[in-house]
Amino acid sequence: PLVKDIMVRNVATIRRGFSVDEAAKKIIQDRFNHLPVVDDGGKLVGIVTAWDVSKAVALSKRDSLEPIMTKNVITIGPDDPVDLAVRLLERYNISALPVIDGDKKVIGIVTGEGLSKLLARGV
Numbered sequence: 358p359l360v361k362d363i364m365v366r367n368v369a370t371i372r373r374g375f376s377v378d379e380a381a382k383k384i385i386q387d388r389f390n391h392l393p394v395v396d397d398g399g400k401l402v403g404i405v406t407a408w409d410v411s412k413a414v415a416l417s418k419r420d421s422l423e424p425i426m427t428k429n430v431i432t433i434g435p436d437d438p439v440d441l442a443v444r445l446l447e448r449y450n451i452s453a454l455p456v457i458d459g460d461k462k463v464i465g466i467v468t469g470e471g472l473s474k475l476l477a478r479g480v
């Protein structure tokens with residue numbers, strides 16, 4: 358299967374310039390662990406996870422997402438094979454990959470949790 362066949366399409370994102378507190382609220386409200394960070398044009402510029410938010414609180418750096426988000430985001434494309442997603446998650450020790458189109462717009466997300474569910478269903 359390809360990434361586009363299994364990705365979650367209704368991915369929550371957050372604009373750069375938002376605060377850590379706003380990211381924390383969004384993570385809880387939307388029940389996602391990962392928030393891709395986008396610029397005003399909707400292009401991917403970073404990723405923030407519940408782990409990053411905890412770290413920001415621990416360091417008392419809660420004003421802006423900019424210093425705590427991961428800027429070097431590992432991504433995947435919709436037409437890449439699911440096998441590649443599994444290998445990237447493993448190699449970089451991460452739990453999610455934003456799926457981006459040719460414009461760097463976020464069109465979905467693949468998570469380790471989602472892949473486990475597929476395995477459990479025998480896909």
Ligand code: SAM
Nearest residue numbers: 404406409427429430431450451452453454455
């Ligand atoms: N294993 C745990 C996990 O997967 O969430 C924690 C370790 S992981 C190295 C946590 C860091 O990875 C966070 O700082 C997060 O921003 C970053 N991260 C998550 N997904 C990423 C991705 N697709 N590309 C780059 N960094 C990512």
